[in-house]
Amino acid sequence: MDxxxxxxxxxxxxxxxxxxxxxxxxxxxxxCLLGPSGSGKTTLIRLMIGAIAADQGTVHFDEIKIPDxxxxxxxxxxxxxxxxxxxxxxxxxxxxxxxxxxINKQKLEKRMEEVLAIVELTExxxxxxxxxSGGMKKRLSLAAAIxxxxxxxxxxxxxxxxxxxxxxxxxxxxxEFKHSGTTIIVSTHVMDEVTECDKAxxxxxxxxxxxxxxxxxxxxxxxxxxxxxxxxxxxxxxGGAVQ
Amino acid sequence: MxxxxxxxxxxxxxxxxxxxxxxxxxLLILTLVYFLLGDSxxxxxxxxxxxxxxxxxxxxxxxQDLTIKDLTAKEVQxxxxxxxxxxxxxxxxxLSQDSGTTIILYEPSTKGTKAANEIQxxxxxxxxxxxxxxxxxxxxxxxxxxxxxxxxxLALFSFFLVFIISGMAxxxxxxxxxxxxxxxxxxxxxxxILGYTAGYxxxxxxxxxxxxxxxxxxxxxxxAGNIGWVLLTMVLLAVxxxxxxxxxxxxxxxxxxxxxxxxxxxxxxxxxxGLIPLDLIPYHLGNLSYIMPIYYGAEAIKGIMVYxxxxxxxxxxxLGLAAYAFLLYMINTQALKKFRQI
Numbered sequence: 302m303d304x305x306x307x308x309x310x311x312x313x314x315x316x317x318x319x320x321x322x323x324x325x326x327x328x329x330x331x332x333c334l335l336g337p338s339g340s341g342k343t344t345l346i347r348l349m350i351g352a353i354a355a356d357q358g359t360v361h362f363d364e365i366k367i368p369d370x371x372x373x374x375x376x377x378x379x380x381x382x383x384x385x386x387x388x389x390x391x392x393x394x395x396x397x398x399x400x401x402x403x404i405n406k407q408k409l410e411k412r413m414e415e416v417l418a419i420v421e422l423t424e425x426x427x428x429x430x431x432x433x434s435g436g437m438k439k440r441l442s443l444a445a446a447i448x449x450x451x452x453x454x455x456x457x458x459x460x461x462x463x464x465x466x467x468x469x470x471x472x473x474x475x476x477e478f479k480h481s482g483t484t485i486i487v488s489t490h491v492m493d494e495v496t497e498c499d500k501a502x503x504x505x506x507x508x509x510x511x512x513x514x515x516x517x518x519x520x521x522x523x524x525x526x527x528x529x530x531x532x533x534x535x536x537x538x539x540g541g542a543v544q
Numbered sequence: 545m546x547x548x549x550x551x552x553x554x555x556x557x558x559x560x561x562x563x564x565x566x567x568x569x570x571l572l573i574l575t576l577v578y579f580l581l582g583d584s585x586x587x588x589x590x591x592x593x594x595x596x597x598x599x600x601x602x603x604x605x606x607x608q609d610l611t612i613k614d615l616t617a618k619e620v621q622x623x624x625x626x627x628x629x630x631x632x633x634x635x636x637x638x639l640s641q642d643s644g645t646t647i648i649l650y651e652p653s654t655k656g657t658k659a660a661n662e663i664q665x666x667x668x669x670x671x672x673x674x675x676x677x678x679x680x681x682x683x684x685x686x687x688x689x690x691x692x693x694x695x696x697x698l699a700l701f702s703f704f705l706v707f708i709i710s711g712m713a714x715x716x717x718x719x720x721x722x723x724x725x726x727x728x729x730x731x732x733x734x735x736x737i738l739g740y741t742a743g744y745x746x747x748x749x750x751x752x753x754x755x756x757x758x759x760x761x762x763x764x765x766x767x768a769g770n771i772g773w774v775l776l777t778m779v780l781l782a783v784x785x786x787x788x789x790x791x792x793x794x795x796x797x798x799x800x801x802x803x804x805x806x807x808x809x810x811x812x813x814x815x816x817x818g819l820i821p822l823d824l825i826p827y828h829l830g831n832l833s834y835i836m837p838i839y840y841g842a843e844a845i846k847g848i849m850v851y852x853x854x855x856x857x858x859x860x861x862x863l864g865l866a867a868y869a870f871l872l873y874m875i876n877t878q879a880l881k882k883f884r885q886i
Contacts (some may be wrong), residue, residue, distance in 0.1 A: 303575045354885055370730060378728045384721035386551065388558040393551070400547030401729040420707055429558060445725075 302362045302454060302484060303328050304377070309358035311461045314540065318344045321358070326486060326500065331479050335495055335527065336504035342488040343381055346455050349486065350378055350536040362453065374402055376381040377451030381458050381488075383438040387431040390420055390439050394430060395448055416444040419474055421467065435462045443471070447478070454478065456487040460494065472497050492527050503530055510534045515523055545735040552743025562709050564745050568699040570755050577697050578763045579651045579691035588659035591615040591626070597639050597759065604666040605637075610659070622740045623648040635659040660875055682768065682850050692734040692763045695849045696818045699842040701784045702752055702778040704810055710744045711789030719798055727884040737876045739785045741869075748782030768852030772844055777858070781841035787872035788837060794879045801826075813838040840852070840864035 304326040307406055311319040318341050326332045347353045349360050351368030360367040362375075382495065385394050392413065399409040420440035423498045430438060439462055440528070462466045464513045475497070495501050501518055503511040511518055511530055520528040557560045559686075565681035589611040594602055597615065605612050617638065619626045623636040627650045634655050638646040647663055649656035668675040683692060717723040726736065752775050759765040767774065792809055796802045813836045815824065822830035832838040844861035 347724075350728055351886075352728060352884060367883065370732075370886050373728060373730045376728070377727060380721045380725055382721045384725040386555055386722060388555040393554055395550040397547055398725075398729065401726070401731050402548075403730075425623070 304349065304453065304484065304486070305351065305361045306520065307361070308357050309345075309355045310319060311344060311353070316505050319348065322504075322507075322509045324502055324509060324512045325486060328484055329479060329482050330499040331475060331485045331487065332500040332502060333495055333498040334502050334504055336488075336490065337531065338490055340504045341507040342490075343457055344377075344507075346457050346486065346488060348440060349355045350376060350437065350455055350491065359467075374449065375452045377446040377449065379442050379446035379454075379459055381457045383430045383442045384429045385438060385442055385445070388428050388429065390429050391417070391444075392426045394441060395445060397485050399448050404449060404527075407448075412450075414540065416448055419447070420444045421470075436464065436467070439463055440467070440471075453484045454486070456485065458488055458490070460489065460491070462505055469515075475489065495527050501527070503527070503534075505531060505534045506538065545731075545739040546737025548731070548736060549742035549746075552617075553746055555713075556709070556743070556747060564749050565709060567754055569704060570751065571758050573701065574697060574755065574759055574763060577694070578690050581693065582688045586655065586658065587611055588655055588662065589613060589632055590659055591623075591630075591633050591636040592665060593617050593620045593638075594618075598635070600670055601639075601666065604669050605663065606661040607669075608666045610662050610666075635663065639664055640806075642751075676713060676752070682852075686754065691766055692850070693819065694759060694763075695845045696842055698755055698759060698774065698778060699781060699815060699838055699845050701755060701818055702748065702782045703813070703838050703841065705751070706744060706748050706782040706785040707789040707810070708802070709747075709789075710740065710786040711793050711796075712799050714740065714790050714793040715796050715799055715802055718793065724883055727880065733880040733884065734873075734877045737787070737790060737873055740790060741783055741873075744786045745779065745783050748786070749779050752778035766848070767849040769848035769854065773853075773855060773858065775846045777841055777844040777848070777862065777865075779839070780869070782860055784837045784841075784865050784869040784872070787869050787876060790876045791872050791879070794876070804883060812836065817842040821828055827885075837865060837868045840868070 305321050306325070307318055309322050310317065320486050322345065334345060336342050344353070349367070351360070353371075354368075362369075362372055363374055386397070389397065395413050395416070396409065399413065404412065411427075414423070417426055420443055422437060422440055422444065425433070425437065430441065433441065440460070443456070443459055444455065460471060472494075475487070479485060487494075489495075495515055495518075498515055500513065501510055501511075501515050502520065503518070513522070518527060518530065519525050556566075571657050590605065591613045592605070593616065594603065594614045602612065615626070617816075620636060620638050623638060623646075623752060627633055631650070634650060636648045637810060638648065640646075645667070647660055649660065674794060677784070714723075717726070727733070750880045756771055756774050756778065760767060760771055788809075792805055796805060812832075816830075816833040816836045817838045822833055824830075840861040844853075844858040847861070851857070
């Protein structure tokens with residue numbers, strides 16, 4: 302499904318957090334939302350999945366306007382905080398989320414095995430989440446997001462607090478999802494991760510400053526590092542303030 | 545919905561503190577209340593000057609539950625000063641030709657009242673014509689406070705503890721982000737509230753059974769009516785409490801804030817639950833009770849336990865509770881729109 306974001310703006314308490322963003326993510330690509338913390342990445346994701354309503358503008362998945370209840374079973378969402386039930390075991394959490402998607406018992410059991418293996422938590426499946434380390438929670442949260450094999454996957458900072466080895470594995474996994482046709486939107490403030498993606502949307506102060514394929518974006522820089530584009534944007538906005 | 549209810553149950557079972565709070569805490573508090581409000585068998589001490597009091601009255605006083613101590617005429621004259629210095633005395637009885645009978649009490653406390661009552665009974669026994677016999681339509685004269693007010697505590701516990709636990713759990717769900725995640729699945733908003741209510745109702749039923757059986761069979765709280773109806777009322781009250789907790793959690797962003805709101809949410813309900821007779825509250829403030837869910841529960845339980853009412857006498861209160869729960873359900877479902885419009 303293509304994701305079309307059209308002229309979306311959002312304010313919280315008079316403060317504009319998202320400023321007139323328009324872009325389209327084509328089906329089956331990995332698109333990263335890149336920006337410093339506080340730039341509005343999480344808000345943009347929440348607007349895209351329909352968790353909050355835009356003040357202006359619309360979001361469409363193909364022809365369907367968001368929010369739409371039938372779309373919810375096609376999307377997977379991994380929030381920035383872990384959003385897990387601490388008093389339940391890893392298995393308990395997955396069973397619960399699986400149940401909400403009405404996955405039948407045998408299928409869910411099989412799928413749980415699969416996702417636990419992907420995030421390497423199989424041996425901890427009976428442990429209560431409150432006894433998990435930060436990285437383990439992050440992985441379980443990812444497992445819960447991919448449990449129902451969504452067509453579109455929204456990941457808010459999925460690799461924060463995960464060691465480089467596992468981070469590599471998780472990115473390989475994302476590429477595998479992509480090959481099976483999943484569209485992935487991933488937010489990150491780690492500039493290096495941009496090379497893993499097909500497209501990148503650079504968000505600065507709630508505005509989309511650049512959007513395009515990663516090679517194109519890198520071509521616009523002199524040293525081949527995407528930070529440069531942010532530095533330019535910050536210089537411009539400061540220049541604007543003087544005028 | 546069923547998955548959510550199952551999750552709430554599993555989650556609560558894994559949290560030992562919640563289980564203790566639901567099942568053990570009410571029994572503990574009830575036991576405490578039983579001893580605090582129960583019969584104390586306290587024997588007040590009364591001082592008299594036996595020389596000025598007729599022997600027949602002294603004998604009558606000694607027959608009552610009183611300890612009689614002889615005082616000098618001078619000590620009785622300065623009764624207030626003497627009571628101040630001798631705290632073990634609860635009252636001094638002074639008979640004199642010119643001022644009649646005077647009872648001087650240390651302070652208007654329950655102890656003093658008991659002393660005064662015993663003295664009056666003693667005096668009445670000498671003059672049968674002045675004896676007043678009291679008969680009650682419901683209950684009897686020698687009922688302890690626990691017998692006559694115990695029902696209020698049944699209502700209070702089933703409401704308060706379930707309210708705290710469900711309110712906290714929902715706030716945690718909001719602040720922890722699980723609510724947002726939950727609402728990004730195809731679950732309906734109404735199902736979220738229903739699932740929560742169903743999950744906690746299971747504990748509410750168990751809690752109600754525990755409390756009722758314990759208070760009736762262990763603490764010997766007398767019930768004129770069928771305790772089955774008490775159970776039904778308590779479960780209904782607890783279901784309302786879950787919705788009430790959920791509604792309060794809309795206005796709280798952390799568990800601490802739920803606690804901070806207790807003075808506005810729970811404490812007024814305690815006063816209007818029947819601890820203070822509503823007819824005695826001035827300026828018709830007693831009518832405020834109609835907006836308090838606990839009133840309906842407490843009145844129904846009172847009807848059953850004190851008046852021996854059956855279902856057809858209390859159905860109005862039960863309907864009140866059900867209407868309250870339904871109203872809160874609608875509010876809660878609307879409130880979830882903040883997290884998802886559809």
